[in-house]
Amino acid sequence: MLDDGKQRKGVNCIISLVWNAIQRYNCGKKKLVITCDNCVRQNKNNYFLFFYSWLIDHDIYEEVEMNFMIPDHTKFICDSYFGLIKILYQKSKVNTIDDVASIINNSTTVHFNVSEHHLNEEGFQYYNFKDYFQKFKKIPYIQKYHHFYFTSWHPGIVFYKDKVKDSYKETTVHNFSFNFNIQPFIINIRPLTLKRQEKLYKEIVPYVDLPFRNITCPKPNERKINN
Structure with missing residues (x-):
């Protein structure tokens, strides 16, 4: 859960979110299996293939298997949990991002959905993976192709195929050694533009209860932008 004005859902944003989740929740497992939809901008792009190859090079995993849903199939189990969030959201009054966090945390009886609210980037950073993998x-x-495979037995190589029954083809995405002391650059976050502040203040404020307006949609502050 990220405050407004942060990175859009491009390559750097999505890979940074996945990288954060791996660092926080990986318990030493050496095989990673991912199922994704076919969104080019977020999931199905070369940079994500480079990222999983990079994880192999870092010895974080010995195997990574990446599977994309077949055409015309866009929903799977994760979407059902998003659906539970949506149901509670529609029944709730939401004034702040903390209200959204509460909805997520209470959307399942077994606490399967858990929010992770990154306030002011504490504990979280956006990285410029796109430039890093140039x-x-x-x-x-x-x-x-719908199936990709990475293994520590063949570093720098991506195996890929269309259907499960097909044989893997392979290609080399890098044949150079990494300097693991060099990490992707951190992306500094820019504040909301004055235009964006004005839009929020004009269009969102009427729907926010008075005590919370300065939190969610404060009055535009040109001085803060210029500073």
Whole structure:
């Protein structure tokens, strides 16, 4: 859960979120299996392939298996839990991002859904993975393929195929050694533009209860932007 004005859902944002989750929740498992939809901007792109290859190089995993849903299938088990959040959200009064966090935490009786509210980037950073992976070799036409595999037995190589029954093809995405002391650069977060502040103040404030308006949609502050 990220405050407004942060990174949009591009490559750097999504990979940074996944990287944060791996660092926080990986309990020493050496095989990672991922199921994704076919969203090019968020999931199905060369940079995510580079990222999982990079995890292998870092010895964080020995195997990574990445599977994309077949065409015309866009929903799977994770979406059902988002659906539970939506049901409670529609029944609740929401004034602040803390209210959203409360809805998420109470949307399942077994606490399967748990919010992680990153306030002022404490404990979380956006990284510029896109620039970091510029030397990697892109795989053409990756939209044609639905299964990717990475293994420590073949570092720098991505195995890929369309259907489960197919045999894997392979390609090398990098053949150079990493300097693991060099990490992706941290992306500094810019404050909301004055235009965005004005839009929120004009369009959102009427729906926020008075005691919370200065929290959720404060009056535009041009001086703060200029500073």
